[in-house]
Amino acid sequence: xxxxxxxxxxxxxxxxxxxxxxxxxxxxxxxxxxxxxxxxxxxxxxxxxxxxxxxxxxxxxxxxxxxxxxxxxxxxxxxxxxxxxxxxxxxxxxxxxxxxxxxxxxxxxxxxxxxxxxxxxxxxxxxxxxxxxxxxxxxxxxxxxxxxxxxxxxxxxxxxxxxxxxxxxxxxxxxxxxxxxxxxxxxxxxxxxxxxxxxxxxxxxxxxxxxxxxxxxxxxxxxxxxxxxxxxxxxxxxxxxxxxxxxxxxxxxxxxxxxxxxxxxxxxxxxxxxxxxxxxxxxxxx
Amino acid sequence: xxxxxxxxxxxxxxxxxxxxxxxxxxxxxxxxxxxxxxxxxxxxxxxxxxxxxxxxxxxxxxxxxxxxxxxxxxxxxxxxxxxxxxxxxxxxxxxxxxxxxxxxxxxxxxxxxxxxxxxxxxxxxxxxxxxxxxxxxxxxxxxxxxxxxxxxxxxxxxxxxxxxxxxxxxxxxxxxxxxxxxxxxxxxxxxxxxxxxxxxxxxxxxxxxxxxxxxxxxxxxxxxxxxxxxxxxxxxxxxxxxxxxxxxxxxxxxxxxxxxxxxxxxxxxxxxxxxxxxxxxxxxxxxxxxxxxxxxxxxxxxxxxxxxxxx
Numbered sequence: 248x249x250x251x252x253x254x255x256x257x258x259x260x261x262x263x264x265x266x267x268x269x270x271x272x273x274x275x276x277x278x279x280x281x282x283x284x285x286x287x288x289x290x291x292x293x294x295x296x297x298x299x300x301x302x303x304x305x306x307x308x309x310x311x312x313x314x315x316x317x318x319x320x321x322x323x324x325x326x327x328x329x330x331x332x333x334x335x336x337x338x339x340x341x342x343x344x345x346x347x348x349x350x351x352x353x354x355x356x357x358x359x360x361x362x363x364x365x366x367x368x369x370x371x372x373x374x375x376x377x378x379x380x381x382x383x384x385x386x387x388x389x390x391x392x393x394x395x396x397x398x399x400x401x402x403x404x405x406x407x408x409x410x411x412x413x414x415x416x417x418x419x420x421x422x423x424x425x426x427x428x429x430x431x432x433x434x435x436x437x438x439x440x441x442x443x444x445x446x447x448x449x450x451x452x453x454x455x456x457x458x459x460x461x462x463x464x465x466x467x468x469x470x471x472x473x474x475x476x477x478x479x480x481x482x483x484x485x486x487x488x489x490x491x492x493x494x495x496x497x498x499x500x501x502x503x504x505x506x507x508x509x510x511x512x513x514x515x516x517x518x519x520x521x522x523x524x525x526x527x528x529x530x531x532x533x
Numbered sequence: 534x535x536x537x538x539x540x541x542x543x544x545x546x547x548x549x550x551x552x553x554x555x556x557x558x559x560x561x562x563x564x565x566x567x568x569x570x571x572x573x574x575x576x577x578x579x580x581x582x583x584x585x586x587x588x589x590x591x592x593x594x595x596x597x598x599x600x601x602x603x604x605x606x607x608x609x610x611x612x613x614x615x616x617x618x619x620x621x622x623x624x625x626x627x628x629x630x631x632x633x634x635x636x637x638x639x640x641x642x643x644x645x646x647x648x649x650x651x652x653x654x655x656x657x658x659x660x661x662x663x664x665x666x667x668x669x670x671x672x673x674x675x676x677x678x679x680x681x682x683x684x685x686x687x688x689x690x691x692x693x694x695x696x697x698x699x700x701x702x703x704x705x706x707x708x709x710x711x712x713x714x715x716x717x718x719x720x721x722x723x724x725x726x727x728x729x730x731x732x733x734x735x736x737x738x739x740x741x742x743x744x745x746x747x748x749x750x751x752x753x754x755x756x757x758x759x760x761x762x763x764x765x766x767x768x769x770x771x772x773x774x775x776x777x778x779x780x781x782x783x784x785x786x787x788x789x790x791x792x793x794x795x796x797x798x799x800x801x802x803x804x805x806x807x808x809x810x811x812x813x814x815x816x817x818x819x820x821x822x823x824x825x826x827x828x829x830x831x832x833x834x835x836x837x838x839x840x841x842x843x844x
Contacts, residue, residue: 379825383581487788
């Protein structure tokens with residue numbers, strides 16, 4: 248606690264009164280937090296148990312074993328699904344970082360007739376739920392041969408109105424003087440955007456990249472519709488089909504669920520600060 | 534043009550480009566930047582939107598070409614008892630899920646904001662579930678809800694001497710059980726957003742209120758909640774949309790009888806999925822998506838209107 252002088256004795260007394268209450272509050276918050284991660288703890292715990300130990304509901308496995316992981320990973324399915332999810336999420340993220348920024352920048356920094364119309368048109372797509380578009384997308388994909396392809400999984404998310412809006416908000420804070428100076432130096436507009444403006448909004452770009460990646464990595468609805476062959480499933484869709492197959496072998500299902508969760512947990516541990524800040528940024532601007 | 538063509542250096546089009554004013558050049562750059570995005574939004578967002586409306590007026594089923602049948606799909610839908618069951622379920626997710634999750638999130642955020650000791654660790658505990666894959670976690674919760682001796686929750690109830698509950702096997706308990714999973718998954722996001730909102734309130738307001746002798750409760754009611762309103766409005770609309778579109782949890786927790794038992798957990802999106810991709814009744818499914826769109830629009834606008842006017 249700070250050693251800041253408290254102006255009135257009344258306040259000081261007040262603060263001392265709160266002390267026991269604070270300890271109770273802290274304890275309750277901690278218990279609540281532990282309850283929040285209990286499903287994750289049990290998932291990992293059961294993934295380390297053999298089939299015979301599943302009915303033993305103690306959190307710490309009596310004889311922990313990695314056999315389930317070896318068995319689930321042995322036929323290479325999960326690895327393939329992991330690669331699929333990662334590839335798709337990475338490509339969609341790159342596309343969003345490029346195009347959402349480019350459009351956001353153009354709408355924030357160029358003056359031309361129709362600018363406001365374009366902005367409103369893009370923003371209006373936020374009102375359209377994905378569910379309404381999947382049937383036309385499915386029709387389009389079947390006509391163009393995109394069903395059951397990587398491109399088929401990716402194409403609907405290549406640009407988003409939310410990302411464009413977020414980037415526009417941030418590009419508006421970039422001073423025009425910098426861009427003007429670059430123009431005087433004879434740089435073309437593309438180079439000015441890419442080399443001068445983009446580096447000035449890196450917090451926004453990292454927030455956009457993290458969300459797009461996680462959102463697409465965990466996406467379920469559209470990949471479930473557009474993929475039919477096992478080899479092209481993303482990890483969530485693959486896990487779901489795997490779990491149905493296993494029926495009541497809960498230790499195997501928990502192992503699959505753990506494999507689908509571990510990568511996002513690693514991403515979180517590494518990027519925690521950026522993620523929390525990004526959620527705050529996105530929430531406040533959006 | 535001849536003077537340009539006879540010049541040895543730059544190509545003719547470069548000459549044309551050089552003659553444009555700086556203003557015109559910038560406008561051309563802007564439209565060049567927007568070309569691919571305009572094609573994308575037109576082809577992947579706007580055209581499909583209109584197509585969904587159009588398909589909802591047809592009997593298209595993937596096999597025969599679509600033929601116009603007017604409002605028949607809507608008539609069928611509104612006279613289908615299953616639709617009204619699904620409609621009720623969807624709103625049950627919304628009406629219970631949104632207030633419950635926001636109250637919990639606010640209480641946690643309000644107290645967590647004052648905690649200094651191990652703040653980051655406790656915050657991470659609450660936030661972690663938000664980053665998990667909904668499809669994977671649905672299976673973990675499904676396992677939690679199993680009867681004894683498998684399910685963790687019933688195992689716990691047995692230990693403390695309470696009767697076992699059927700959860701996902703019961704017509705009455707299945708929907709709340711799935712809702713708990715959805716609330717759990719979204720809580721971390723709401724807590725972080727509430728905390729950002731709380732941080733944005735200038736401390737001078739609190740100091741002034743304390744000097745005026747206001748108690749904690751009065752400060753909460755007169756300062757914190759009114760100033761937090763933009764955050765609350767955002768979260769109400771955002772989480773309502775989430776609950777109205779619930780799918781991943783329901784689909785994965787009821788795979789043996791999707792939306793069951795007896796359709797008691799089926800939300801509109803699952804009905805759309807089944808109509809379109811199990812029955813291939815595309816026109817009928819398109820009509821359901823138009824209804825979903827209308828519900829989302831009306832609910833969001835109503836919430837914005839009510840919450841804006843209550844200041």
